[in-house]
Amino acid sequence: MILDWLLPVLISVALLLAVAGMLKRISLWRAGQPEKVSFFSGLMAMPRRYLVDLHHVVERDKYMSKTHVATAGGFVLSMVLILAVHLFGVENRWLSYALLSALVLMFVGALFVFKRRLNPPSRLSKGPWMRLPKSLLMFAVSFFIATLPAAGILPENFGGWLLAAVLAAGIVWGMGELLFGMGWGGPMKHAFAGSLHLAFHRRPERFGGGRSTGLKPVDLTAAKLGVEKPTDFKWNQLLGFDACVQCGKCEAMCPAFAAGQPLNPKKLIQDMVVGLAGGSDAKFAGSPYPGIEVGKAEGGPNKTITEGLVSPDTLWSCTTCRACVEECPMMIEHVDAIVDMRRFLTLEKGNTPNKGAEVLDNLIATDNPNGFNPGSRMNWAADQNLRVMKDVKEADVLFWVSDGAFDMRSQRILRSFVKVLKAANVDFAVLGDEERDSGDVARRLGDDATFQSLAKRNIAAMSQYKFKRIVTTDPHAFHCLKNEYADLYPEGQKPDYEVLHHTTFINELVKAGALSLEEFKGGTVTYHDPCYLGRYNGEYDSPRELLNELGIEIAEMERSGFRSRCCGGGGGAPITDIPGERRIADMRMAEIKETGAELVAVGCQQCTAMLEGVVEPRAEVKDIAELVADALIEGDAPVSKKNGKQAKPNADKRVAEEIL
Amino acid sequence: MQPDKQNANLRIAALVSVGKHPGSGRARRAEQDARAVEMGLAMAPQGLEVLHAGDPHAEALRAYAGMGLKKIRILQQGENADAVPALSQYLGESKPDIVLTGVRAESGESSGMMAYLLGEKLGMPVVTRIAEIVSIDNGQANLLQALPRGQRRALRVPLPFVASVDMAAAAPRQSAFGPASRAEMEAKKADVEVRDEVQASWSEAPARKRPKRLKVVKAKTAADRFKAATAKSSGDGGKVLRDKPASEMAQAVFDLLLEEGVIR
Numbered sequence: 001m002i003l004d005w006l007l008p009v010l011i012s013v014a015l016l017l018a019v020a021g022m023l024k025r026i027s028l029w030r031a032g033q034p035e036k037v038s039f040f041s042g043l044m045a046m047p048r049r050y051l052v053d054l055h056h057v058v059e060r061d062k063y064m065s066k067t068h069v070a071t072a073g074g075f076v077l078s079m080v081l082i083l084a085v086h087l088f089g090v091e092n093r094w095l096s097y098a099l100l101s102a103l104v105l106m107f108v109g110a111l112f113v114f115k116r117r118l119n120p121p122s123r124l125s126k127g128p129w130m131r132l133p134k135s136l137l138m139f140a141v142s143f144f145i146a147t148l149p150a151a152g153i154l155p156e157n158f159g160g161w162l163l164a165a166v167l168a169a170g171i172v173w174g175m176g177e178l179l180f181g182m183g184w185g186g187p188m189k190h191a192f193a194g195s196l197h198l199a200f201h202r203r204p205e206r207f208g209g210g211r212s213t214g215l216k217p218v219d220l221t222a223a224k225l226g227v228e229k230p231t232d233f234k235w236n237q238l239l240g241f242d243a244c245v246q247c248g249k250c251e252a253m254c255p256a257f258a259a260g261q262p263l264n265p266k267k268l269i270q271d272m273v274v275g276l277a278g279g280s281d282a283k284f285a286g287s288p289y290p291g292i293e294v295g296k297a298e299g300g301p302n303k304t305i306t307e308g309l310v311s312p313d314t315l316w317s318c319t320t321c322r323a324c325v326e327e328c329p330m331m332i333e334h335v336d337a338i339v340d341m342r343r344f345l346t347l348e349k350g351n352t353p354n355k356g357a358e359v360l361d362n363l364i365a366t367d368n369p370n371g372f373n374p375g376s377r378m379n380w381a382a383d384q385n386l387r388v389m390k391d392v393k394e395a396d397v398l399f400w401v402s403d404g405a406f407d408m409r410s411q412r413i414l415r416s417f418v419k420v421l422k423a424a425n426v427d428f429a430v431l432g433d434e435e436r437d438s439g440d441v442a443r444r445l446g447d448d449a450t451f452q453s454l455a456k457r458n459i460a461a462m463s464q465y466k467f468k469r470i471v472t473t474d475p476h477a478f479h480c481l482k483n484e485y486a487d488l489y490p491e492g493q494k495p496d497y498e499v500l501h502h503t504t505f506i507n508e509l510v511k512a513g514a515l516s517l518e519e520f521k522g523g524t525v526t527y528h529d530p531c532y533l534g535r536y537n538g539e540y541d542s543p544r545e546l547l548n549e550l551g552i553e554i555a556e557m558e559r560s561g562f563r564s565r566c567c568g569g570g571g572g573a574p575i576t577d578i579p580g581e582r583r584i585a586d587m588r589m590a591e592i593k594e595t596g597a598e599l600v601a602v603g604c605q606q607c608t609a610m611l612e613g614v615v616e617p618r619a620e621v622k623d624i625a626e627l628v629a630d631a632l633i634e635g636d637a638p639v640s641k642k643n644g645k646q647a648k649p650n651a652d653k654r655v656a657e658e659i660l
Numbered sequence: 661m662q663p664d665k666q667n668a669n670l671r672i673a674a675l676v677s678v679g680k681h682p683g684s685g686r687a688r689r690a691e692q693d694a695r696a697v698e699m700g701l702a703m704a705p706q707g708l709e710v711l712h713a714g715d716p717h718a719e720a721l722r723a724y725a726g727m728g729l730k731k732i733r734i735l736q737q738g739e740n741a742d743a744v745p746a747l748s749q750y751l752g753e754s755k756p757d758i759v760l761t762g763v764r765a766e767s768g769e770s771s772g773m774m775a776y777l778l779g780e781k782l783g784m785p786v787v788t789r790i791a792e793i794v795s796i797d798n799g800q801a802n803l804l805q806a807l808p809r810g811q812r813r814a815l816r817v818p819l820p821f822v823a824s825v826d827m828a829a830a831a832p833r834q835s836a837f838g839p840a841s842r843a844e845m846e847a848k849k850a851d852v853e854v855r856d857e858v859q860a861s862w863s864e865a866p867a868r869k870r871p872k873r874l875k876v877v878k879a880k881t882a883a884d885r886f887k888a889a890t891a892k893s894s895g896d897g898g899k900v901l902r903d904k905p906a907s908e909m910a911q912a913v914f915d916l917l918l919e920e921g922v923i924r
Contacts, residue, residue, distance in 0.1 A: 224838070346837075348836055348838040350728070350834035350835060350836030350839075351836075352834060364688070366684045371681075373683040374684050447837065450837075
């Protein structure tokens with residue numbers, strides 16, 4: 001029979017071509033900057049990362065995870081068996097049966113892929129991706145029939161040359177998509193690039209339930225700062241872009257996309273692919289950047305990205321909320337890429353849009369974004385009688401005040417938190433005028449030089465004093481202190497303190513019985529997860545527990561927890577202020593309204609500012625610290641009776657000590 | 661202001677000083693000097709020389725370089741030296757077409773005399789508080805001078821000249837860290853170093869806030885307040901001539917000029 005000699009030839013040719021394509025692709029990645037990865041342990045860990053970590057993300061969509069398990073599992077299994085049965089000609093009936101079952105599995109999976117593609121949601125890319133289910137079916141069916149004789153179910157030479165020709169055609173199609181296409185940039189590229197991306201991921205800490213969200217520091221002595229051309233990315237970032245399956249989950253979660261700002265994370269990653277391979281975006285078959293036509297962008301590995309490939313406005317639309325990263329089943333790092341490109345625009349081109357330049361100048365000259373006199377940082381606390389580290393040198397808790405000190409609305413949050421701290425007799429102190437902006441905004445705006453300068457001076461200030469924990473009401477400062485400062489400690493030193501968000505800390509106090517709270521007597525309450533607390537630091541529970549302690553039953557929004565939608569205030573977005581069709585904060589408030597909540601509890605002064613900026617009528621916005629402070633039963637704190645009002649907060653700190 | 665071919669041979673010197681942030685007192689790029697550099701970059705990016713007399717290691721100078729300058733020329737001299745002799749010596753040799761300065765420095769003496777003293781020494785006309793160099797043709801510059809309340813006065817000045825740049829000029833571009841840290845600081849010992857004896861005898865202290873007379877706003881309505889805040893201050897004794905025969909109005913102007921002794 002013809003197939004007896006034709007099949008091995010076809011398979012060999014397809015494999016050879018696939019390998020050639022893969023080598024070509026690898027050379028494209030290698031044009032990126034060097035980055036150390038643990039090569040072998042990465043490869044060894046890859047199956048686990050794929051089967052466990054990645055599966056956990058895909059599992060959020062049960063339909064798709066089952067479909068993918070069947071299709072991909074069936075394909076990998078059948079490919080191995082095809083090599084045995086049809087290439088090496090192993091004549092074993094059971095092996096053939098196994099191949100048949102694997103192909104059936106793949107066929108069933110492919111049917112579901114097909115079904116989903118009948119009426120695909122807008123987030124899915126069309127184009128070649130619409131062909132994929134048919135190719136999968138063709139591969140499974142052709143090989144199934146071609147394997148029947150080997151299994152002894154059909155006689156040899158069944159169907160004669162006509163069937164052989166049809167099968168050969170089907171097999172060429174199937175293998176063309178699944179093997180050749182894998183190496184040469186077809187939809188199946190995701191399997192090849194994706195598995196290597198998992199092996200050489202730039203943030204291996206993310207696997208095995210870990211978390212890695214801090215941005216990587218820039219080497220300020222480098223000849224070029226930030227990413228100008230695709231080849232300025234690290235090689236494994238380029239590899240990561242190639243792993244994209246264009247499922248559009250990022251697009252569906254992106255607040256900037258929803259607001260009609262010119263950003264679509266999926267398109268951005270695809271544009272990076274265009275950049276690394278060279279060409280134009282004409283073949284992109286998904287949603288465009290809102291307001292920007294597809295087909296006009298052109299790029300190449302050594303062409304400046306922001307000149308022709310991606311508009312700077314696209315990069316500045318991002319709120320760095322990490323919703324895309326959280327959602328990406330391929331664990332691609334969109335935010336890293338965006339900030340890398342912003343770094344070039346800010347540090348090399350001096351092109352931070354709108355108020356960006358002014359804010360950065362202020363941060364450089366006054367250590368706060370609004371240019372206030374740095375000596376007035378403690379003015380908000382003139383009546384608070386706070387202990388300053390310079391005087392006391394030592395405290396259990398360092399209260400990181402953050403730039404909320406300069407903002408009258410945020411000061412209400414700070415006062416509330418101080419009231420709570422005093423009621424619980426916590427031994428705390430502040431840095432006072434020695435504190436500086438955490439550097440969050442500077443870093444997200446791409447100015448890593450200013451971030452590093454602020455961070456180093458903050459570290460120097462903190463290093464003079466002894467404390468066990470830092471507590472802050474600002475999730476952005478929280479994130480910087482907890483996840484980003486460690487990189488900037490002087491050689492041989494590392495932070496020896498724990499960093500907590502105030503909701504975590506108050507929750508501990510309540511659990512330890514250091515606070516007595518009365519029942520909340522308001523209407524319906526919902527909770528808005530700040531991105532930098534939730535997705536960046538995984539703190540979803542403490543705020544909710546705390547609200548429950550107040551007797552509040554949270555009316556959850558549809559987008560909550562790890563799927564919470566950004567308020568629009570992160571990543572310097574209110575400063576760069578890229579126009580869209582809607583405001584992100586308005587969309588979030590509409591979601592709050594859907595729950596029927598009269599009050600939205602937040603844990604971030606930035607979120608407070610953004611949500612309170614929505615025109616009334618709208619839900620009232622309160623920080624959890626304010627809710628707790630309002631609910632405090634004063635003078636009746638479990639241990640402080642004999643002290644009366646807490647004039648000396650550390651006079652009796654038994655309870656505080658118990659939990660510290 | 662796009663640099664056109666006409667300006668290809670134009671040579672501009674922008675004088676920069678170390679500024680001082682009013683809130684933090686920290687050294688920075690001075691706001692007016694940065695506008696002078698911006699004006700120079702916009703007019704003649706090739707023929708711009710940015711000049712500083714003083715300490716070549718002052719970090720604040722790098723903030724000017726971050727605007728996209730390849731180098732800054734520094735006439736190195738001591739802390740107490742007078743900048744004018746060194747600058748006028750250098751500028752007398754390099755003979756730029758336009759010398760741009762700020763109106764007054766943000767630190768030090770801050771007398772606002774630099775432009776005048778340089779003009780005197782170099783024998784060049786001085787134009788104060790310019791907002792824009794509109795164009796240059798036939799060896800003359802068309803300038804816009806900034807007047808209070810957003811008014812502008814069009815001037816035509818022959819090259820070369822010294823001009824001080826007002827805050828009304830185009831805001832300076834952002835300073836980028838990368839180019840700033842890589843720019844060349846070309847330091848050369850100043851040919852003349854004259855110790856500023858007068859200044860040396862002074863002692864510096866932070867200014868004390870002086871009591872200020874309260875401005876009593878008599879306006880009753882918001883519209884009145886707006887008018888009070890924005891209206892052009894009218895000089896006393898003025899007279900508006902309108903809708904009269906031209907000869908009559910001309911006679912009135914003539915009489916006034918005669919009365920003031922402008923013409924005899």
